[in-house]
Amino acid sequence: MQAKAIMTTPVVAIEPSASIVEAAGLMLSSKISGLPVVRSDGALVGIISEGDFLRRGELGTQRKRPRWLEFLVSPGRVAEEYVLANGRRVEDVMTDSVVTASPNASLAEVVELMTHHCIKRVPIVDGGKVVGMIARSDLLRALLHTQPASTPTAIDDERIRQSIVGELAAQKWAGNDLINVSVDKGIVKLSGAIFDERERRAAIVAAENVAGVKG
Template identity: 55%
Template sequence: MRVETLMTTPVLGILPSASIGEAIRTMLSRRISGLPVIDESGALVGIVSEGDLILRGEFGTESNASWWTQLLKGSGQLASEYVRAYGRRVSDVMTTDVQTIPPGAPIAEAVKLMQQHRIKRLPVVEGGRVIGILSRADLLAELDRLITTPQPTPDDNALKAAIEKSLATRPWGGLIDVQVKAGEVHLTGTIFDDRERRAAIVLAENAPGVKKVVDDLVWMEPISGTVLAP
């Protein structure tokens, strides 16, 4: 799955010369948490988000560094922080170091960027222009579609084979036995960490066609050899 299949288009952006009030009203009315900042030529120059707008002098939440920290920062850095806390234009408060992604990138790459940089959205850029936005909300909408779309129901033998194949790829799945009857999965065997129990159940529940999972796994404490039934 690629970014272009999930991104939101057309792009709702804002000019760097716009007021922060306009940015706030746009975000509130559209129920979004950030806007790409796009100049008159159509180039991406920044992004303005809720996070950029809450460290404000009006709230008393602006940076109040100690005298020692102020000395280390220097007057230029302190001046920039003042502008971010009291500026009235989008260009005053926007983040300029923006992470972007091309439309053909895999979704896994987009999620990795979001996690690494702790961001909620990625402008999708092609040829120097923003052609879409991929947000966490877009990913959640697709996840909801994937887990709620009815899947073809295989017969019991095919279901058993699919679960066993998936278990074989997991380091905790080697000693788990699977039986299936009328879509009901019966798990038996040995686990060495009780967290493996829930993992095995989740794996079985995710197989298309499973109606119920019965857990009869036995937990063996690996050091003492003590056996604990479910």
Template identity: 45%
Template sequence: MKAADIMTRDVLTVKPEDRIADVVALMLEKKVSGLPVVDAENHLVGVVTEGDFLRRSELDTRRERTRWLEFILGPAKAAADYVEANARRVKDVMTPDPVTVTQYTPLADIVSLFEKHKIKRVPVTANGKLVGIVSRVDLLRALSKQLSRTELASDQTIRDQITAAIAREPWAPPYIPTPDVEDGVVTLRGTIFDATVREALKVLIESVPGVREVRDELVLVEPLSGVILDQPEGQSGRN
């Protein structure tokens, strides 16, 4: 999937000359934590977020630095702190030249940008103009849509897909027998030596289209001693 598949196209925006008081009221009204800033031709010039309003004189949260640190940093930094705490226009607090993506950027790359830059949204641009925005909420909507899909598949198809999926994963044990599948119910049997791998196998199987239920009949064994740590009811003894 790409940005164009999930992005919000009707984007709420603000202008650099907009009053901060109006923008804050708009963010509260629309329940958003950030907004793109565009010029008269809809070119993206910045982004303003709730984080830009944390250090404010009105809240008595302005940055306070010791005199020796102010001396080291110089008057320019002190002046920037003053602007941050007292500005009245968006242009004075917004983040210019924000991270952007195109309509063709894969979702995997967008998620990497979220993590790398610690951001919650990324504008989508074409030739410098804003055409959409992808937020974490958009990702959640896409995930919800995918999770709610109900697919039908034959038991043989499910079995083949499970086998192929297990073969692709480097952590998956190659000695696990092919699971039994009946009417979409998968029964997982065999011996496993790691509880985490056991859970990962169940998650893998649950993600295969057509699977309705996973029945875990795996035997968990301590690898060095051979002691059985967990097994299905009705079984006993050592591995």
């Protein structure tokens, strides 16, 4: 599946010259936790999220260090933190180094970006313009659409058994020669020598995901 299949459009965005009050209000009214920051020509220049409002002077949550530690921090760094805590415009507090993906990127690539960079959303950019956004909630919706119908399909027990054996054989963690699989009217029984609880749980999950399994 590609990014363009699940990305949210149209994009709710904000300009860098907008106030942080406007940004916060737009997030709340749109029920989103982050906004791409775009110029009037549509070019992406940053991203602002809830996290950028955590260290604010108005809230008394700006960064404070022990006096002795202040001597170890450069004046430039302290000045930067002051702007983040007291800046009035989006461009003052936004993150200007933005991780993006293309509409044709796979979901695996998007998730890798999220996990590697510890981010919650990825702007989807095409031709230098933001055409969509993928947040964790979009991945949840995509996951729901992949789930099969709740009513199990009637499948021959031997076919079910062979499917489970095949799935276990494809997994490096599964010593499939040590796991015996039997199926009776869709009910699966796994037996054998499994000493690692993580492998035992993985074997159960593998069986549960085979079509026709009732329990």
